[in-house]
Amino acid sequence: MPTEEKTPLLQLQALQVAYGGIQAVKGISLELHHGELVCLIGANGAGKTTTLNAIAGVLPIVGGSIAYEGKPIANLPAHKRLRQGIALVPEGRGIFTRLTVEENLRMGAYTRRDRAGVEADLERIYTMLPRVKERLHQVAGTLSGGEQQMVAIGRALLSRPRLLLLDEPSMGLAPLVVEKIFEVVQSVSREGVTILLVEQNANLALEFAQRAYVMESGQITLSGSGAELLADPKVRAAYLGELDEPA
Amino acid sequence: MNELAAAVPWLGKRNPAAARWLILILAIAAPLIAWQFGRSWVRILDFALLYMMLALGLNLVVGFAGLLDLGYIAFYAVGAYTFAFLASPHFEVHLPFWLVLPLGAAFAALAGIMLGFPVLRLRGDYLAIVTLGFGEIVRIFMLNLNYPVNITNGPQGIGMIDPIVLFGWDLSQNLQITERFAINSLFLYYYAFLACVAGSILFIRRLQISRVGRAWAAMREDELAAKAIGINTRNLKLLAFALGATFGGVAGCLFGAFQGFVSPESFSLMESIAVLTMVVFGGMGNIAGAVIGAFVLALLPEILRHIAVPLQQAVFGHVLLDPEVLRMLLLSLAMILMMLLRPTGLIPARARYAHPENLHRSSQP
Structure with a gap:
């Protein structure tokens, strides 16, 4: 459980990100404590993916600050942030489609030198993702969406992250598959990895997350525990309205 | 070499060892066979080897790293002109081959980095346009740097370039x-170039399965994900x-020295x-593809011409179509047919960065 007096693992302050003059993130502040599973929900175009990409360092920021373990990292390039323990599972999974599943996973250990540790981590990931293990030598592009998402998560885990940024793992997947993915996310979280999850599937995300932030056109409009937000009438109206009707 | 052997029709799959020997023997005997048709054919083979080196180098950029x-x-021009500047009567400089070759390579690499920096954030069509412009800029520089100070000798080019001299x-x-009995100079160049091509293949083969090769494969497949790992x-x-x-x-460099004129x-x-x-x-991202593509497309126009x-x-009693026109026509036709019949090239690349045997070797304790 988070303790308020400890420095947060990740702290964004007045973060601004722009695409050639158009502000996508307009000064947001949020923090993640060690071991938390936090989700960031919001409609299309609210700036969720932009925020995540800025934290991972694949997008430059135009204002504000990003602190990781109390140290500013906004000037570090993406590959150095990964070495510090920040891993991103990008939107749309970012699978290397023409490489095999095993090659994809091993790519995740690109920065690591400890062979034995990598092999051990691979075994751990195989037990966590049995479906992936069955398809090790298959070309990753031929996998189903859910399996690809599993590979993308497995690949990110191979870098032994302390902060895992997950960008819409449920995108385009069938409800049953989404549940499986969330189970994986939860088991990763239980192992002590801090997770920031971006989701449009607010209902499910809020159920799993300890805390959540709601983002609207580049700003954070609400925050609270998952259960609180799930009960909040505004959130229900804006993001869960349609999800309540079907059985 | 293994990929090349596998590309030999029929024999390649049944007996790779025999296919490998066949390629070796053919590579060594090729100029002897060509000589029977006239010395110009040996010259054409020499040029085919230079094209192979070019194709191997370009394949590294386009095929491995995915940068069009x-x-x-x-870069060929930079190498050739470096050689011409440093080993010809043009500046009255005659540096030895062993010194000029690494200098030519280094200048070309520098030019590569100079092109690389401004295009770092471009990809696809935009990258293609800028690189196209870069190629033309270099050529136009060579064409016009003869005034006010004569550096490149303009459109006349630089002649009387020193030949390749290996250990005297x-x-x-x-x-x-x-x-x-004498061995013709064209043969000597052939074997020297053959050695260069063989060396290049060995080097690039190692590179492809190295950490760098893997990173290129990742970058080519998905740049954002590559950054994220x-x-x-x-x-x-x-x-x-x-x-x-x-x-x-x-x-x-080899071209400048061989031709004696740039x-x-x-x-x-x-x-x-x-x-x-x-x-x-030949098949993008594939060493054997680059080699065979260069060989076929360097020879085909000459054969057609003859x-x-x-x-x-x-x-018809007279020549209707100039061979040069015909060459472009047939090359285009060949490309269209290729795109229809084998869109991934003569020898489709295995996109994988490693062969299964390499992968398993590394995963065994």
Whole structure:
């Protein structure tokens, strides 16, 4: 459980990100404590993916600050942030489609030198993702969406992250598959990895997350525990309205 | 070599060892066979080897790293002109071959990095346009740097370039074995170039399955994801441009020394496209593809030229279509047929960065 007096693992302050003059993130502040599973929900175009990409360092920021373990990292390039323990599972999974599943996973250990540790981590990931293990030598592009998402998560885990940024793992997947993915996310979280999850599937995300932030056109409009937000009438109206009707 | 052996029809799959020997014997015997048809054919083979080096280098950039480069011939020009500047009467400088070759390679690599920096954030069509412009800029520089100070000698080009001299042995002179028997200089160049191509293949093969090769594969497949797994895409792109350019530069040096003359017209956009065509024709991202694509497309036009002229004279009584026009026509036709029948090239690449045997070797304790 988070303790308020400890420095947060990740702290964004007045973060601004722009695409050639158009502000996508307009000064947001949020923090993640060690071991938390936090989700960031919001409609299309609210700036969720932009925020995540800025934290991972694949997008430059135009204002504000990003602190990781109390140290500013906004000037570090993406590959150095990964070495510090920040891993991103990008939107749309970012699978290397023409490489095999095993090659994809091993790519995740690109920065690591400890062979034995990598092999051990691979075994751990195989037990966590049995479906992936069955398809090790298959070309990753031929996998189903859910399996690809599993590979993308497995690949990110191979870098032994302390902060895992997950960008819409449920995108385009069938409800049953989404549940499986969330189970994986939860088991990763239980192992002590801090997770920031971006989701449009607010209902499910809020159920799993300890805390959540709601983002609207580049700003954070609400925050609270998952259960609180799930009960909040505004959130229900804006993001869960349609999800309540079907059985 | 294994990929090349596997590409031999029929034999390749049944007996790879035999296929490997067959390629080796053919590579060594090729100029002897060509000699039977006249010395110009040996010369054509020499040029085919230079094209192979170019195709191998471009394949590194386009096939491995996924960066479309339409100005690749500029690096060939940098290598050739470096050689011409440093080993010809033009500046009255005659540095030894062993010194000029690494300098030519280094200058080409530098040019590669100079091109690389401004295009770091471009991809696809935009990258193609800028690289195309770069190729033309280099050519136009060579064409116009003769005034007010004469550096490149403009459109006249630079002649009387020193030949390749290895340990005091001049490759441009026929090697006299006995009084009545001499090995023609074209053969000497052939084997020297063959050694260069073989060396390039070995080096690039190692590179492909190295950490760098893997990172390129990742970058080519998905740049954002590559960044997200900790790949320094900026440095790796620059490395791809620099290494690719190095091969172009070395080939350029060899070309300058072999031809004894360089001029801007050897480095036109058409040449860049010809080399890219070889890579695409053979199979992008594949070493054997680059080699075979270069061999076929360097030889095909010459064969056509020798067939088309007599054929037209026999049928029509005079030459209707100039062989040069016919060459473009048939090359385009060949490309269209390729795209229809084998869109991934003669030898489709295994996109994988490693062969299964390598993978398993590394995963066994």
